[in-house]
Amino acid sequence: MRIGTISDLHIDRNSQYLNHGESFEISLSALIQEKDIDLLLIAGDVSNHYLETDAFLKKTSEQSGIPILFVPGNHDYWAKDHGIKDTAEVDAYFKKQEYSLVNRPYIINDKWAIVGTPGWYDYGYANHEMYTKEKFEKKQYSFATWNDKHYVDWGMTDQEVSQRMLEQLTSDLKKVGQRQVILMTHVATHPEFVIPLPHRVYDYANAFLGAKSYEQLYKQFPCITYSIMGHVHLRKILQEKDRTYLTACLGNFRHWKNKEIHTQLSKSLLTFDLT
Structure with missing residues (x-):
């Protein structure tokens, strides 16, 4: 069985580089x-x-x-272009869909299963010697603002959201028994997939890239064979013993040398075969 993975398509932002008569659905389906x-x-x-x-x-x-199969990212929750301000309403909508992995592990066969959650950042990968939790909660760095501050409202702190999703993920991992697991989150869950510190900007911004507390899952569940992440707009594969970590982000057109959508989709889309 061949698995494909991709993330961070940002089809609204990147649509200006579609050719006439082209769509993301057509291009991705062709690939x-x-x-x-x-x-x-x-x-x-x-x-x-x-x-x-x-x-x-x-x-x-x-x-x-x-x-x-899908887990939402922070942008999928944004209330920028619609009237739903309570993020939990959007989250509930996604959970009802057949493509959702949340609370619904996907059993491939007796050997393999897929488990996922959006995950939410817990500030763990940032520089805590330079910044306090209260400063991260403001989501303000100099004149720049992390836009989740404006467009996402969970009605609780980021760390509380992160913990709830971690608990859901832990519960779902227990449901699949002894199967090998493909784990999928939106946020980064491994230190090699955030920006190395010290860094003038990412001493702060790393707070919103990943959930360091999720690293415990890799020790608790050695059955995790693949870990798929998004969010960081990197294309990267890391092999550690029998586990593969990867990101397959299309990302933002500003970072592309070649602005042709099909080319960038082809470069981003990763595949692996289950045996």
Whole structure:
């Protein structure tokens, strides 16, 4: 079975580089067929509007003819372009969809399962000698603001959200028994997938890139064979003994040398075969 994975498509931001008559659904579906993928995993940040994200996932699954599994990213929760201010309402919508992995581990066979959650940042990867928790909670660095401050409202602290999602993930991992696991989160859960410190900006900004507390899962559940992450706009594979960590982010067009969508999708989309 061939698994494909990609994240951070940002189809609304990147759409200006689509060719005439082209769409993300068409381009990604073509690549799925070209690479002979049986199941696609998307690790969040499809768009800034939950209904646009939902429509994309359903259309791409229909056009490609394969199942798609998904965990939302912080952008998928944004209330920038719609009237839902309570992030829990958007979260509840995603959880009802067939593509959602949250509270719904996907059993492939007797040997393999897929478990996922969006995850939420817990400030753990930032420089705590330079900044306090209260400063991270303000989400303000010099004149720049982390936009989740404006567009996401969980009604609790970031660390509380992160802990709840960690508890959900732990519960789901226990449900799959002794199977080997493909773990998928939106946020980074490994120190090699955030920016090395010290760094003038990321001493602060790393607070919002990952959840350091999730690292405990790798010791608690040695059955995690693949760990898929998004959010960081990196394309990276790290092998540690029998476990593979990876990010397959399309990211923001500003970081592309070649602005052709199909080329960038092809570079981003990673595959691996289950045996």
